[in-house]
Structure formats: structure tokens, C-alpha cells
Amino acid sequence: MSDGALFSTDTVSTEARYQWHLWTADLLDVATSALVGWAALRAMEHERTPVAMVLAMVLAWLASSAVGGIWGRTLWRQLLGVRLVRNAGAPGAQRGLVRAFTTPVDLLVAPVLQRRPFDTMLGLYAEPVTAGAGARLKGMVPQLPWLALLAGAVWLLVTPTRAEMLKYLGSTLTGWHCCHGTRDVTWECRTSLNRAVREANSGREDVRAVVADCPVASERLAKP
Template identity: 45%
Template sequence: MSDALFSSEVETSDTRHLGRLWFADLLDLSLSAFIGWGLLRAVDVDRSRGALIAAGFGVWVVLSVLGALNGWTLGRGVVGLRLVRATGAPGPARGVARSVLVPVDMFLSIPLQRRPLDRLLGVYPEAVPLELKAWRGGLGWMGLWLGLGLASVWFGVVPTRTEALRYLKTLDGWRCCHGRTSPTANKCEPAVSRAVREARGGDARAQAVVADCPKAAAALP
């Protein structure tokens, strides 16, 4: 006779795949924060702590809602899970609720060894079999978030307008503009390129900086 009949360790929906789901949520939270940071760089606005938190949380809510439409996120895909409920995908309302509850649920799951708030919402993780047809519905969603993550890497590498113009007004930027000595690696060319692009777009401050920078002025038609 099975010992499971007399054990308190019977696996329930809120204890199933606990470690994998915890890691998936951590990946998705980290990805949201990273994309939020990249978004702030893309629009070149203040990146204070409050702005970073707001941007990261906003992305997390969007990720949670979209991930609730069919249960897929990049983090869950990495660990081979899909979030479901008894009748199918969680749905956007549960996605919004889960975006607020997940951090608390992750914390509670450490001592409790279960996800009580996911259970309250009626959602649970389901292992995805290694079959193409099982993954087909999630590849597009995972690709979307992977693409946004890679875009954030790009925005992290390319200087913002403010960074480029500020750099060209420094001593190292002056050297870059006049070619007197070797400027700091990986700063000169991207900054000049960004300043020229902004000047071509009619930015008055960029035009003034380019006018004082022979290297940039030579690249401006």
C-alpha cells in the first residue's frame, strides 16, 4: 500500500513545480526591471529610483497580463512551465491580480512551501511536454519578451542624447572632437554619431555641440 495515503506531503496544485515556478517568476521580474530600465534610456528621461521602480512595475504588469492570456512568459518557457487554471488560461483579470500578488507569494512560498495566493486565484503551473505542438503557442510570446530584452541591451550600449552631448563637452570629449589624443575607448564614435543624428533632427542643443566639435561637424552634411 502506498505511503502517500498516510502522508501529509501529498502534492497539490499550489505545491506543484514550486522551485521551477519561483525561478520563472524571478526571471520574469528581473526581465521586467531590465526592460523598464531600457525603456527609460530609450526615451532619455530621468532614471531615478522611483522612475526605475515605476517603469519596471509597469512592464511587469503588462508581462503578467499578456502572460495570462495563454499562460506563457519567457521565464516560464525557460523552465518548461505554463500557467493554467482548471478551465484553460488564467485570463487578463487574474494576470493583473497576479502582478500584485506574485512578489508576496514568492516570499510566502519559502517558509510555507506552497503558493497560497496562486491557489486563491485558482491558477497553477503545468509542465509542458517536449513536443513541438505543445510549445507552438508560446514561442511567439517568448520571442516577444526576448526581443524586448535584447532591445534593452542595445539601448544600454548606445549612449542617450543627454549622455552623448554631455560627454562631448568633457575633456575626453574635446579630445575626441579634435583628435588630439586617443579618447576613451567605445565612447567617442557612439557619442559623435548620436550628436550628429540629433543635430540632423533639428535639436538646437545638439547643433550647438556639433558646431564646437570638428569631428562631428565634418560628419554633418
């Protein structure tokens, strides 16, 4: 056997060659779904109990898996240069949903087994997307809604909910300083004041009561 044959990568299957690209993409997809689910609860001003958070994250993951099954791609798969296929085509929504339940197990066992048993059982594997920067950028276009969703989720996570705003401005010492302008303006202060003024303008009485005791917010509210 020649050295060339011994060390040739031609003997490595496509599935094996790109399985870690897919593993990383799946891990990031799970994390993204968790963020989106958490952000959705915050957007709905829903009480964030453990059950509600798990349910929201699972629903986000199921939706992501179904869409990923239809197209064979997700935001992170595209960025990592792979797509999920079955018989050279997209797996479909049904297999995507089934894979939603098997992927967490595959993520755990793949580092140990060096393979993905459930993906193999479903006949799924990763293959590279079309090479070239132009093709990569073109492939990102269908992922723009997911990118926007991720950006929106991050925004919702770093801005206060109504309950957080009311508690901060109405019940905390730092909120008192924010309302009276006696300290440097922080991100939490700025976003809480902005939300308070916006919702007071919309007529929410609970917010108006807090704004009435907050000179900075009252001054902003009085401006035309």
C-alpha cells in the same frame, strides 16, 4: 511500504514538482519588467527620478502580468518549460493583474514556506509545457515580441541618451579625447558620436553646438 513506493515521484503533485520552475520564471519576469521600464524612461528622455523609475517598472510588470495571464505563458516560463494555469486553462488577464500584486510576496515566502500561498488562493499552479524540442520551439513563436522587447531594452540601456551624449562630448575629458581622436575609440565614444551626428543632421541646435566643437563629429557631419 516498498522502497519503490517510498521514493516514487508519483506522489509529488504537479504544483510542487514545477513550482520552482515557475518561481525562477517569475523572478526573471520581474527583472525583465524592471529593465523594460528603465529602458522606456531612457527612450523617452525622461528624468529618471526614483518615483518615475518605480512607476515605469510597475507599469511594465503589470503589462507583462496581464499578457502572461491571457496566454498562461511568458518568455521565461516558456524557456523554463512551464505555463501558469487555472482549471487546466489560462488564468486570464484579470487574474494575471491580481497576481502581479501577489507574486512579489510569493517570491519572498516560497523559499521559507515551500509553497505559494497567494497562487493557491487564486487557484493557480504551474504545469509543464508540451515535451519535445519541436513543441518548445513552436511555443517560442508567440514570445518573439517579448524577446525583441528585451533586446531593445538592453540596447537602450547600453547606449547613451541625448543628455548623456551631450554631457560626455561637451563636458568630460574622455569626451574631449573622443572628439579629437586622441585615444582608442570606446563603445561610449562610438555610440555618442553616432547619435550626435544623427541628431545634428535632424536639425537639433543643442546637438549642433556640441558637434561644432567636436572635430571628429564635424568631419562625419560634413560627409554626404
